[in-house]
Amino acid sequence: MARRHKIKIKTPHEIGKMRVAGQAASEVLMELVKAVEPGRTTLEIDQLAKELMKERDCKSAFLGYRGFRGQICISVNEEIVHGIGGPRKIQPGDVVKLDVGVVKSGFIGDNAITVAVGEIAEETRRLLVATEESLFAAINHARAGERLADLCGAVEEHVRPLGFTVVREFVGHGVGRDLHEEPQVPNYRPQGKSPILEPGMTLAIEPMVNAGTASIRILDDGWTVITTDKKPSAHFEHTVLVTDGEPELLTWRPRGVPGL
Template sequence: MARRHKIKIKNAREIDLMRVAGQTASEILQTVAKAVTPGITTGELDQMAAELMKERNCKSAFLGYRGFPGYTCLSVNEEVVHGIGGKRKLQMGDIIKIDVGVVVNGWIGDNATTVPVGDVSEEIKRLMAATEQSLYESIDKARAGLRLAELCGAVEAHVKPLGFTVVREFVGHGVGRDLHEEPQVPNYRPQGKTPILEPGMVLAIEPMVNAGTGAVKFLEDGWTVITADGAPSSHFEHTVLITDGDPELLTARPREATPEILGIQA
């Protein structure tokens, strides 16, 4: 895990700028999510996000990052993360993971959600609810004085008893002026001594949870990550500020999944 001194602490002015970036990313994500319907293509959703970014005078944090060709990441069904928008039409019963990152005045907001396409199976609803709830379980550990390991371990601790698995090859991360800053934020409890959380740290917490095996592989495009067994995957993400009190969601939005499916009251 990262050493403490590598984790950037944001000051009050920088946090204000990150609030703007986070809220912008959230608004764009919510608008694109509402456009999900059977028959729409992933390319059309990506183009919608591009137009929204232009309207808000911001740019994609993903486009061109290490050569990535999309404005957003759009991953369908067994696709876990880093899917590329294209000609694929969404069909009733699909789920799509929408990941939106934007740069506003040099600062990044990063968030993601999983959206059902029409009616989906009860098992898919359980997967989505478990993944989103695991995000909030982790956020509840995003408190000054706790160790990063407690935050990370909360994800797997929630989903494993429900029969789901976490992806171990891809993790959350610190975020600020750079899309990926220290520390790494895995969705399982890392071994060894991890940093103590401090006010001013900003983390992108993003559970990636599979209905089958946690193993993944790449498609031929070199970007799209899929589950090794073809089972569906769910992904939720918030940019979270560590404060002196409760954690602050810089990408705040209404919850999408229904925790009551798991017998949980949100």
């Protein structure tokens, strides 16, 4: 069987449910953005996420996943992804990555954003802007008839000339009833034959871009991923529906880097 046939094509009914889940995920994410301020602990923000999800009749798609202990992933500065809320206090000059996945009516919405806290270094500002730009460069290829490899390659092709690197060990993915479905969506051009995108495919596209080395390390908690050179990293994500026309952002939010 060709690999592309493993990619689930959502029915109109399923797409409707994914729109609802995506909207809930986006609402929770943008409410959490408002809570990112100096003096707040990452655990406080994680617990706020639980309350916001309950208000929207949904729950975390991450809590308990392979033993993950947080409601959301919250990662600061050199932490790339999969950070767990704890006693760490947010400081001026930090960049805070919020990754929110929710389950509502059996379907998942998954999205992420990076928040600048007060004045940040110029290189870091450029990193955040470039990473969000690379997300939309990839989304522009989420069209029926295009190859997945072109979507994936758009991320690295955008950030590399600016002096940044993409994380290779962690990738985007298909999403729907399950958090991780086929296909994998790396942030670089994969080798080999690439699937052709079809209407009804739903993809979590999520550039993870580092200011310095692409090399990563996982901390002793077994989850938190950091850059080995301790330079900052940025992460942006949308759940996107492939259609016969323009790509549809199921986790729509206003474009822009919060705090800049």
